[in-house]
Amino acid sequence: MEVDRELVEAAQAGDRWALEELVRRTHRSVYTCALRLVGNPDDAADVTQDVYLRVVRKLGGFRHEASFATWLNRVTTNVAMSTLKRRTRRFAVEVAAVPADTRDPAPEPAERAESVALARRLEQLVARLPEGQRQVLVLRDVYGQSTDEVADAMGLTSGAVKVRLFRARERLKAELEAAEGGQVVALVGRRRATGRRS
Amino acid sequence: MMSCHSVRPLLPARAEELTPLEARMRAEHVAACSRCAAEAAAYSRLGQALAVMAHLEAEPAGGTLERILVVIGRRRTRVTDPRVLAAAGSAGALVATVVVARVLRQRRHAQTAPTAAPWSRRLRLPGVPIPAAALARAK
Numbered sequence: 001m002e003v004d005r006e007l008v009e010a011a012q013a014g015d016r017w018a019l020e021e022l023v024r025r026t027h028r029s030v031y032t033c034a035l036r037l038v039g040n041p042d043d044a045a046d047v048t049q050d051v052y053l054r055v056v057r058k059l060g061g062f063r064h065e066a067s068f069a070t071w072l073n074r075v076t077t078n079v080a081m082s083t084l085k086r087r088t089r090r091f092a093v094e095v096a097a098v099p100a101d102t103r104d105p106a107p108e109p110a111e112r113a114e115s116v117a118l119a120r121r122l123e124q125l126v127a128r129l130p131e132g133q134r135q136v137l138v139l140r141d142v143y144g145q146s147t148d149e150v151a152d153a154m155g156l157t158s159g160a161v162k163v164r165l166f167r168a169r170e171r172l173k174a175e176l177e178a179a180e181g182g183q184v185v186a187l188v189g190r191r192r193a194t195g196r197r198s
Numbered sequence: 199m200m201s202c203h204s205v206r207p208l209l210p211a212r213a214e215e216l217t218p219l220e221a222r223m224r225a226e227h228v229a230a231c232s233r234c235a236a237e238a239a240a241y242s243r244l245g246q247a248l249a250v251m252a253h254l255e256a257e258p259a260g261g262t263l264e265r266i267l268v269v270i271g272r273r274r275t276r277v278t279d280p281r282v283l284a285a286a287g288s289a290g291a292l293v294a295t296v297v298v299a300r301v302l303r304q305r306r307h308a309q310t311a312p313t314a315a316p317w318s319r320r321l322r323l324p325g326v327p328i329p330a331a332a333l334a335r336a337k
Contacts, residue, residue, distance in 0.1 A: 020267055027263050028255040035256055045262050052266050056273050119250040126251070141248040147215060162215060169210035173244050 001029040003068045012059050019059075023052055029069075030076050036138045037080040039131065043087065050079045073143050077153045125175050133168035136161050141169070200227050202234055209234060210241045 003025060010018035030051050035044035054075055062071055126134060126142075139150045140161070151161045205227040208220055216224065228235045 016271075019270065023266055023270065024263065027266060028257060031258040031262065032254065032256040041259060045258055048258065048262060049266050049269055052270050053273060056270050115247060115250045116254070118247050119254055122247055123251060123254065126248075137248070141245055142251045144249065144252070162211070165215075166207060166210055169241060169244065173210070173240060176244065177240075 001026050001069045001072075005064065005068070008059075008062070008064070008068045012062065019056070022055075026069075026072060027052075030072060033073060033076045033138075033143065034080050036126070036142065037077065037135055038084055038087070039127065039134070043083055047076070047080050047083050050083070051076050054079060073145075074149070074153075077139060077143075077145070081153050081155075121180070122172075122176070125172055125179070128175075129168055129171060133164050133171070136164040137168040137172070140165055199230060202227070202231060205231075205234055206237075209238045212245065 003022065007018050007022055007025075011022050027048060031044055031048045034047035034051070035041060038044050038047060051072070055072070058075070062068070126137060129137065135154060136150055136156075139145045139153065140147060145153070147158050147161045147165070150156075151158045154161070156164075200223050205224055208216060208224045211220075211224075213221060224238070228238050
């Protein structure tokens with residue numbers, strides 16, 4: 001998700017077109033993050049809508065200290081967690097949905113295609129993790145939030161987050177190796193060996 | 199040096215998730231143990247692959263974007279439309295006027311009601327002559 005600072009500032013100044021453009025550019029990314037966290041397309045769509053309602057309310061207070069993408073990701077996390085708290089009170093947690101058709105918005109040069117293909121396969125495995133483990137893994141390892149930020153968003157201690165992270169990574173690696181016979185890890189290793197970073 | 203069993207919980211962690219002591223113990227063990235070194239490298243690669251997921255996007259169901267645009271448009275209209283703000287301002291001014299008028303009337307009423315004092319004592323406007331007939335009645 002790439003967003004120009006000028007566009008954000010225009011939206012902050014009340015430019016209606018800029019705000020709508022901001023939504024157009026970011027809504028897929030917000031929806032994907034929500035889907036990974038709540039594991040259900042309907043709830044993810046509701047979360048996405050609530051995120052933008054909150055963005056409209058809070059955009060004036062955004063001071064560009066972090067990037068807009070980081071800020072939007074935090075808003076999404078908070079809204080998704082609130083939704084999950086309400087949902088678990090209503091009924092039992094469902095099996096997480098896999099983002100059905102993820103696409104890479106950036107052009108895919110050959111060297112990037114391998115890691116994108118692997119990431120798509122990982123998506124399926126991540127979706128099958130238990131909800132608590134999936135959420136910490138998504139926030140920490142996919143979106144790069146700190147363990148303290150994850151703990152804060154999920155209402156957990158930092159220690160509890162680390163325990164869940166350990167279990168999620170261990171399980172994911174085992175399932176990945178079982179599914180691909182270690183080949184996937186080797187693929188990423190080759191990319192790393194060539195010095196390219198995603 | 200720590201055993202493989204002891205170092206195992208430290209292998210999936212990223213460097214910044216470990217205390218300096220844990221990081222040193224892991225580094226020392228991994229330097230000497232090829233099996234744990236391979237495990238640590240595999241976790242590191244897994245972390246890199248997971249980070250790539252952040253760039254992938256799923257497509258929401260049709261109509262989601264349009265619904266969001268409609269909803270935020272309504273919310274913004276409700277808050278920032280100049281016509282809405284003008285109407286709210288007028289209504290507020292009207293309410294304030296009514297409230298102030300009622301308070302003043304109540305105050306005036308409270309001052310006058312308890313004592314049925316002669317109007318000449320109630321009304322003391324400097325420079326306004328008191329009618330002679332009223333003055334005589336008061337005396």
